Amino acid sequence: MKYRNPVIPGFFPDPSICTDGKKFYLVTSTFQYFPGVALFESENLIEWKQIGNVLTRKEQLPLDNATHSAGIFAPVIRYNEGRFYMITTNVSDGGNFLVYTDDIYGEWSDPVWLNVGGIDPSLCFADGKCYFTGNGHDEEGYQSVLQCEIVPETGEMLTPLKGVWRGNGGRYLEGPHLYKIGDEYYLMAAEGGTEYGHMTIYARSKKPYGPFEGYPKNPVLTNRNLGGYLIQGCGHADLVQDKNGNWWMVHLAFRQTGRWMMHHITGRETYLMPVNFDENGWFTVGENGTTALEVETDRLPDIKQPDEVVRTFANTTPGVEWVYQRNPHPECYEWSDRSVRITGNGGSINDALGSSSFTAIRQEQMDEDVTCRLSANGPEAGVTLYMDEEHHYDVALCEDENGKYVIKRLCIGDVKHVAERIAVPADAKDIMFKIHMEPMLYHFSVLIDQKETDLGSAQTRYLSTEVASGFTGVMIGLYAEKDTQATFYDFEAIRKENL
Ligand code: 6LW
Numbered sequence: 328m329k330y331r332n333p334v335i336p337g338f339f340p341d342p343s344i345c346t347d348g349k350k351f352y353l354v355t356s357t358f359q360y361f362p363g364v365a366l367f368e369s370e371n372l373i374e375w376k377q378i379g380n381v382l383t384r385k386e387q388l389p390l391d392n393a394t395h396s397a398g399i400f401a402p403v404i405r406y407n408e409g410r411f412y413m414i415t416t417n418v419s420d421g422g423n424f425l426v427y428t429d430d431i432y433g434e435w436s437d438p439v440w441l442n443v444g445g446i447d448p449s450l451c452f453a454d455g456k457c458y459f460t461g462n463g464h465d466e467e468g469y470q471s472v473l474q475c476e477i478v479p480e481t482g483e484m485l486t487p488l489k490g491v492w493r494g495n496g497g498r499y500l501e502g503p504h505l506y507k508i509g510d511e512y513y514l515m516a517a518e519g520g521t522e523y524g525h526m527t528i529y530a531r532s533k534k535p536y537g538p539f540e541g542y543p544k545n546p547v548l549t550n551r552n553l554g555g556y557l558i559q560g561c562g563h564a565d566l567v568q569d570k571n572g573n574w575w576m577v578h579l580a581f582r583q584t585g586r587w588m589m590h591h592i593t594g595r596e597t598y599l600m601p602v603n604f605d606e607n608g609w610f611t612v613g614e615n616g617t618t619a620l621e622v623e624t625d626r627l628p629d630i631k632q633p634d635e636v637v638r639t640f641a642n643t644t645p646g647v648e649w650v651y652q653r654n655p656h657p658e659c660y661e662w663s664d665r666s667v668r669i670t671g672n673g674g675s676i677n678d679a680l681g682s683s684s685f686t687a688i689r690q691e692q693m694d695e696d697v698t699c700r701l702s703a704n705g706p707e708a709g710v711t712l713y714m715d716e717e718h719h720y721d722v723a724l725c726e727d728e729n730g731k732y733v734i735k736r737l738c739i740g741d742v743k744h745v746a747e748r749i750a751v752p753a754d755a756k757d758i759m760f761k762i763h764m765e766p767m768l769y770h771f772s773v774l775i776d777q778k779e780t781d782l783g784s785a786q787t788r789y790l791s792t793e794v795a796s797g798f799t800g801v802m803i804g805l806y807a808e809k810d811t812q813a814t815f816y817d818f819e820a821i822r823k824e825n826l
Pocket of ligand 1: 340341356400401446501502562563579
């Protein structure tokens with residue numbers, strides 16, 4: 328059969344995967360958004376369903392200091408003897424911590440804080456021990472994978488932190504994971520930075536603390552040498568074994584908006600590639616260590632991936648697909664199956680901190696059609712394509728002493744430009760915004776009592792990570808500014824699976 332990558336499109340980076348022997352579970356990083364750490368399940372590695380977010384309480388996820396792309400970095404999920412563990416870093420508050428649960432559909436524990444610096448912590452349960460693996464600097468000041476044994480339920484460190492591998496020489500050695508496979512220990516990590524030079528490397532040893540021998544053909548996976556190729560930035564990866572004994576890798580990568588267009592807007596996404604071990608115990612990934620949009624495999628039954636996915640208020644859930652900026656003010660949102668009523672709280676989508684009245688779902692494909700009706704009273708409420716507080720395109724229903732009007736506003740760094748302004752008749756009953764998304768253009772229009780007015784287009788690239796920087800992707804946000812009350816209904820985002 329053939330399957331299509333990414334298996335989880337849109338801003339779902341730094342994937343980590345585990346299995347309880349029945350299903351696969353996967354987590355991704357979420358930065359300043361709340362709730363945090365997206366959690367997915369799958370029975371076949373191809374079809375993934377988001378079943379929630381791991382960090383649902385402010386005590387687990389204080390985000391008051393989390394500016395855009397800060398907050399939660401790469402998480403790791405592991406399963407051991409009936410219990411799931413998720414370990415991550417809150418780079419804005421408290422550093423490394425873990426939570427655990429015996430019920431994947433239930434609540435997770437309070438955070439167990441770890442007295443270890445650095446980012447990208449990982450766990451490996453083997454030999455009756457729990458190995459902590461992270462990255463930082465070793466005793467001689469070199470970037471290194473660091474390791475020790477811990478008691479995960481208390482965070483107690485049982486052995487001193489030890490530098491075990493300095494990687495392959497690339498910059499930003501990160502995302503390390505230790506595995507015991509057979510009677511050998513494998514250490515896998517990413518290097519090159521989470522950009523166009525990203526790559527996955529590994530080493531192995533007979534002993535958990537090394538000495539580790541690097542795979543002679545490192546990097547085992549990278550698309551950095553593929554020019555004019557849509558998928559770039561392959562790196563940060565994790566391994567899992569299926570019921571049939573086959574190994575798989577999930578890893579992050581991103582898709583350029585065009586073959587020759589070095590911009591990406593949908594963030595770093597989750598890809599799946601088959602892993603093959605040779606008779607000497609080294610493994611390879613994919614074809615020649617690269618990742619493709621379409622992968623042929625005989626390891627999976629025929630699974631039909633849909634050509635189109637429709638997301639509405641009825642089939643999505645607040646706090647699952649719909650997230651908030653930092654720790655939200657719950658009294659500002661009233662959800663029903665058909666609508667969300669949002670009350671402005673004094674904050675603004677232009678703010679770098681705080682939690683303005685805003686809820687968002689990811690732009691997951693480069694081709695999508697988004698529609699949403701709204702009614703509002705007050706200065707401004709609308710739909711925003713939001714990369715960060717300085718890079719967003721808004722269509723909004725506004726009101727001043729002369730009445731109501733619709734605007735399209737483009738915010739690109741220091742340039743903030745109201746590109747369209749259309750008066751809304753006082754007796755208008757029905758306002759609907761429409762956004763047609765293509766890889767390189769967003770096209771906006773408004774329907775006032777079914778009559779459509781073109782609001783023009785805007786280039787996607789100015790919302791891209793290459794322009795805005797950071798680690799997230801474009802979100803489709805619904806917002807209400809100060810002194811505004813708005814009801815959004817009939818939201819629909821039709822995601823067309825690119826290929
Ligand atoms: C993450 C690091 C990385 O912690 O980017 O791609 C950082 N890899 O491992 C943020 O996602």
